[in-house]
Amino acid sequence: MAVYSMTGYASAQRNAGAEPAAADSGPSVGVEIRSVNSRFLDLSFKLPDDLRASEPALRERFTQKLKRGKVELRAWIEASSDQVPRAPGSAELQRLLAAQDAVRTWLPQAQPLSVAEVLGLVERRSAPSADLHERITELLDTALEQLLDARAREGARLASMLLDRVGQLRTLTDTAQPLIPELVAQQRQRFLDRWQEALGADASGTVAGSEAARDRALTEATAFAIRIDVAEELTRLRSHLDEIERLLQRGGEVGKRLDFLIQELHREANTLGSKSSSLDLTRVSVDMKVLIEQMREQVQNLE
Structure with missing residues (x-):
């Protein structure tokens, strides 16, 4: 059995599209793990809002593989450079407009939504959260194996x-x-x-x-x-x-x-x-x- 160091680094990145053919069109998901020595297993997560729901499952994977160390996980979601935002439908725009009017009724000083803010809200609402969860767990498994290999070499x-x-x-x-x-x-x-x-x-x-x-x-x-x-x-x-x-x-x-x-x-x-x-x-x-x-x-x- 190998002797493991508590010091290591690993990263992995993959497109979030479900099909390989979409590898150049969807947003990409990435993870980065840094590990240093500690008396106990100390986990720290830096996740975007869309991945917060995946934290319990990610934490469980860490506890199954590691016993000690101060470990930091950073994950991110990035849109590809050639990805065109989805145009919202009329029903979505009506709902956003109604929500904006309700807010400005009580807060008349509030600024109206910009085009970029509308597109951002629509993009977040349409994000495939289930697919993102699957991708982030797959990436974490890959990165954890790399981390264990690095810790084994150092050990x-x-x-x-x-x-x-x-x-x-x-x-x-x-x-x-x-x-x-x-x-x-x-x-x-x-x-x-x-x-x-x-x-x-x-x-x-x-x-x-x-x-x-x-x-x-x-x-x-x-x-x-x-x-x-x-x-x-x-x-x-x-x-x-x-x-x-x-x-x-x-x-x-x-x-x-x-x-x-x-x-x-x-x-x-x-x-x-x-x-x-x-x-x-x-x-x-x-x-x-x-x-x-x-x-x-x-x-x-x-x-």
Whole structure:
């Protein structure tokens, strides 16, 4: 299953005439979809008045295909350049005249209808609303497929980048692993040196001083061993990386789960840095946090 980004764009346009032969004579209908990242599915519609009745059906199609993202749909109707307005019949003109007279009876300052306004009213009244609804839903289905393809391509690119960062984090984790025994060995040597000092003090007769030195050396060695023990952090880092890799390979709606895992990675990298007692381990921690931050920014775009 593919991994989908929430970023994408698609558009489609078609003549609103019912027959292909009318492709150059009727008004054209078009749709445009823009999508960016969002925590939830946030739909925004910009439709002409003639298409307002189609909004519930269009919204349902979006909810069937998309789960997350801030999505804007814009639709329009345009008359073809060579389309001649239909001449109204006498009955239609009489109805318009009666309506105008009724309005001007109460609003004498109202301006009379112009020829363009009359033709516009007639055109809207005669618009094939059922045909427009059918066309707009067909166009939306086409545009949605294009949008899903675009989001899938972007998702594949993001997944590849994330997997690359996972590989780099694994390398850093492997680099940090042997640093801990080296630090413990160094501290053990310091402990032995202090122990020898304590034995020397004991041999010179200062028993109280030797016991204090032994206790201090033992306390420092124990505290140091506890403080630098990052075995659990490294184990959890590897576990989180395994889960991220599994989710990316499985695909589907993984954005929220990946976001949580990225937070956990950041927490473990911070702990690794706080327990660091060497420059090498500090550098590993910093490099990890840089990679994790790059992953966090990209995960925000995944559905």
